[in-house]
Amino acid sequence: MAAPDDAEPLRASVTPADDRIRLSHWLPPRAGTVPQIRMGSRWVSLVWLLAGGVLLLLAAIVLARVLYQVPAVQEFLARYPGSSSSGVLPPSAGFPWWLRWQHFLNLFFMMFIMRSGLQILADHPRLYWNVHCTPGTEWFRFQREVPKDRLWTAKDDSVTLPSWLGLPGIRHSIGLARWWHFAFDLLWLANGVIFYVLLFLTPQWRRIVPLSWDVFPNAISVLLQYLSLHFPSNQSWTRYNSAQQLTYFLTVFVAAPLALVTGLLQAPAIANRLAWLGPLGNRQIARSIHFLVLCWFILFVVVHVTLVFLTGATENLNHMFAGIRGDSPQGWILFGAGMILVIIAWCWVSPLTIRHARVVQKAGATLLGPFLFLGESIPPRVQYSEKDISPFLWPNGKLPCSDQYEKLVRERFASYRLRISGLVETPAEFSLAELRAMPKQEQITNHFCIQGWSGIAKWGGVPMRHLLEVVKPKPEARYAVFYSFGEGGEGGVYYDVHRIENLRHELTILAYEMNGSALSVLHGAPLRLRCENELGYKQVKWIAAIEFVSDFTHLGAGEGGYQEDHEFFGYRAPI
């Protein structure tokens, strides 16, 4: 650590942070709206859509009951009774213990994934079918229109979910929700890989992989039978009916992989390498599809659970929970025990997260460490063209309001000096004119805010690798601390720490221009960082000073940045 007398003065303005969430200091709750979907130019509330869905279902039942009487339909049902000719298992195959455990673990993990996923969505409660995030172009939202008469940041836009639903159930808790989401994604994926392997090592795959085209007419037949309330006989010990086969196949082999791919495509480190995918590789399209996959899973769970109970609950529960046939109560008992576990976990996880937020952050960072490290070491390369530039870039952060900064704005930063100090051979101060005289780099890149929005802009400034050559970090220097003129949400100077290697990437610059003009105050004047393999909160705006250090645990809560200290975000942010 540098001696105190040559320490950067702003170091003293970094404040400590709590290791838990205190609701009295947290962003106050803000209600969203009932989810709305845009149809043409009109917004339709989800309530109406659900009501419409129920009416449609009733109409379908009436229609199916009428059709059921028609002789031609009777013939069709006789020809296609509902199960494909393929997919019959020997009765000895049954429901092995691994299958039953995997089924339970899957539902247990999904609970965490879905709840934290909704929490993440609530941090930017809007979805787009285009590659920008311009307010007014959403297809789905549960937030009002963006106000035009005042500054409205992305953080202002976040909404509160019902506390029993979201994880951890309070507004703008995305930092913590992500640890749950990603940690349980890993468990869920591991469970899924084991499932794929065991499925194909045993005859069990035949249950859910259709092998004959007659699965389609048979699925229609099953649908007709269910809708006309003539339930087909339950033969699931040895075979699933065709409707089951198709939906299970879609869920296991299409929806689950799609969830993984569209999740990864939202990460800057990954999307940055896959821009050749065009809009398909864009974060907003991926985010919309990710959400539709969630809708599929929710629909699946509702229909699946309903039918499990309507088509012989005891028999079905005995299969999937006890691995036996018949009407023993064992299935109910094991199912009940499983549900008690689920309910306990459901009730405990949010209070636990709020109370032990720092533990959740550290555990998540440890578990995901190798992946975050890997992601961060992918050098960002992607550049876009002028025509890709977004018409609107959401602002974030609290504008600096010190007298010192306001004076600098008034005099157009004439007396601004960027201080570079700490473990460097040549500490220095640079005026904006001096920085502008240095080699200039322009880049058109996509900005990825942790909250879910993104936007493409052209940035111009000094490459960090040039500044490193000028000030020459000493061998013991490992990190650079970027201090802002602005404060963070709970007061105390905003800062963030980067590893020096991260600053050597081709696309890491100190920007003084945005979209061809001088950087505006809103977007970080006079200087902001662009470090394209990281999420937005690591791109410090309104930079006052840079300090090179060997360690950052003495700063704030020691997590490597303001949002890391106060909102439990990760120090490495490539995803």
Ligand SMILES: Nc1nc2c(c(=O)[nH]1)N[C@H]1C(S)=C(S)[C@@H](COP(=O)(O)O)O[C@H]1N2
């Ligand atoms: N000083 C400071 N820099 C900051 C922030 C902040 O609150 N204070 N917010 C960060 C976050 S969360 C994001 S997404 C980007 C937003 O940049 P923009 O407002 O130019 O879009 O700035 C980052 N830099």
Ligand SMILES: [Mo]
């Ligand atoms: Mo952000």
